[in-house]
Amino acid sequence: MKPNPLWLLLATVFALLPATAHAHAQVGEASGFATGFLHPLSGFDHIIAMVAVGLWGAQLGSPAIWMLPVTFPLVMAFGGFLGLIGVPLPGIEIGIALSGVLLGAAVMTESRPPLYVAAALVAIFAICHGHAHGQELPAGTSGLTCSIGFVVATGFLHACGIGIGTIHRWSYGRLALRALGGLISAGGVFFLAQAFA
Amino acid sequence: MTNVKLVSRAKLVAMSLMFAPGAAEAHLVETGLGPVYDGVAHFALSPEYCVPIVGAALYAGLRGKIQARSAIVLLPLCWLVGSLLGGLPSVPGLIAPPWLVLMLVGGFIAADVPLSVGASGFFVGAIGLALGFSSGMATAQYGQYIRPALGSTAAIFVVTALAAAAANATFGWIRIAVRVVGSWIAASGLLLLGWVLH
Numbered sequence: 324m325k326p327n328p329l330w331l332l333l334a335t336v337f338a339l340l341p342a343t344a345h346a347h348a349q350v351g352e353a354s355g356f357a358t359g360f361l362h363p364l365s366g367f368d369h370i371i372a373m374v375a376v377g378l379w380g381a382q383l384g385s386p387a388i389w390m391l392p393v394t395f396p397l398v399m400a401f402g403g404f405l406g407l408i409g410v411p412l413p414g415i416e417i418g419i420a421l422s423g424v425l426l427g428a429a430v431m432t433e434s435r436p437p438l439y440v441a442a443a444l445v446a447i448f449a450i451c452h453g454h455a456h457g458q459e460l461p462a463g464t465s466g467l468t469c470s471i472g473f474v475v476a477t478g479f480l481h482a483c484g485i486g487i488g489t490i491h492r493w494s495y496g497r498l499a500l501r502a503l504g505g506l507i508s509a510g511g512v513f514f515l516a517q518a519f520a
Numbered sequence: 521m522t523n524v525k526l527v528s529r530a531k532l533v534a535m536s537l538m539f540a541p542g543a544a545e546a547h548l549v550e551t552g553l554g555p556v557y558d559g560v561a562h563f564a565l566s567p568e569y570c571v572p573i574v575g576a577a578l579y580a581g582l583r584g585k586i587q588a589r590s591a592i593v594l595l596p597l598c599w600l601v602g603s604l605l606g607g608l609p610s611v612p613g614l615i616a617p618p619w620l621v622l623m624l625v626g627g628f629i630a631a632d633v634p635l636s637v638g639a640s641g642f643f644v645g646a647i648g649l650a651l652g653f654s655s656g657m658a659t660a661q662y663g664q665y666i667r668p669a670l671g672s673t674a675a676i677f678v679v680t681a682l683a684a685a686a687a688n689a690t691f692g693w694i695r696i697a698v699r700v701v702g703s704w705i706a707a708s709g710l711l712l713l714g715w716v717l718h
């Protein structure tokens with residue numbers, strides 16, 4: 324007998340029924356991931372800079388489109404490491420605000436520096452962002468899942484930037500992207516003024 | 521509707537209900553489903569094991585077909601050997617630091633380190649052995665380790681086959697995505713080191 328697709332669908336729905344999942348015996352795993360994941364999303368100054376990295380990568384094309392998002396989490400993790408072990412870095416808030424200003428300006432002006440210059444710029448700002456997060460991460464959560472959540476959220480923001488940046492292939496898209504860069508830069512100026520206030 | 525059709529449909533719905541998941545009370549090793557499933561759950565719910573294992577499989581897939589195929593055998597086999605050794609009484613408590621394993625595996629993927637077939641097999645095998653040993657020690661604390669080791673090995677076989685096949689895809693963007701994931705794994709390892717020293 325040939326199975327009816329409707330019955331097969333019904334059977335699949337039953338099989339995929341979600342059930343209550345009680346937590347693992349290890350403590351802080353789920354909350355650790357949530358804490359880490361929400362941390363980069365909790366500050367607009369972080370969000371605009373990380374999205375700008377993706378936008379700029381999309382504008383620059385290959386290999387920057389993947390090299391910048393690879394560079395950022397690695398160097399940001401190094402900054403986070405410095406923050407976690409308590410190495411002081413002065414002017415972090417200014418650096419974070421400047422990242423919005425300059426990365427936004429790079430998108431706005433569609434600047435195309437050599438790849439190593441772009442990677443170095445992104446890396447310097449990544450240290451500032453990572454250090455700020457590293458200092459603020461709360462104790463008592465699972466370090467591993469918190470780290471994974473933190474990095475995944477950062478990558479997610481870059482992916483958002485790259486996704487939006489794909490409008491670059493159309494002429495009006497290029498214009499919209501440059502306008503978005505201007506907005507990000509203006510946001511950076513706002514945070515810079517706050518950092519100096 | 522004939523009786524035959526009605527019975528067939530009833531069987532289909534009954535089977536699907538049978539496979540519908542119940543409340544999953546995942547404990548460190550006790551799922552209530554027996555030691556084999558305890559092993560599967562222990563692996564799946566422990567990111568310090570499943571992330572590097574998936575990473576090692578991705579690396580093997582990234583390197584090529586021969587490496588991917590050998591990883592499907594090597595990774596579960598070395599994990600099993602490691603788990604059995606780790607479960608033995610009076611073994612030295614040598615555990616590879618998770619941050620180091622994550623940084624190594626993630627770094628190798630992100631940089632797409634061009635190891636030879638033998639060297640990449642050794643790397644993948646060493647990861648399986650080291651992590652299996654840690655897992656064996658952890659599960660042995662709860663009384664048994666052989667059947668949980670068999671369960672986790674089966675899970676690793678499936679995960680390795682899927683991850684290695686995905687990474688071995690010929691599309692350029694998949695290779696890039698795998699390398700980006702590698703950088704995330706390495707970054708997580710570096711942050712974890714910060715947590716350890718915190």
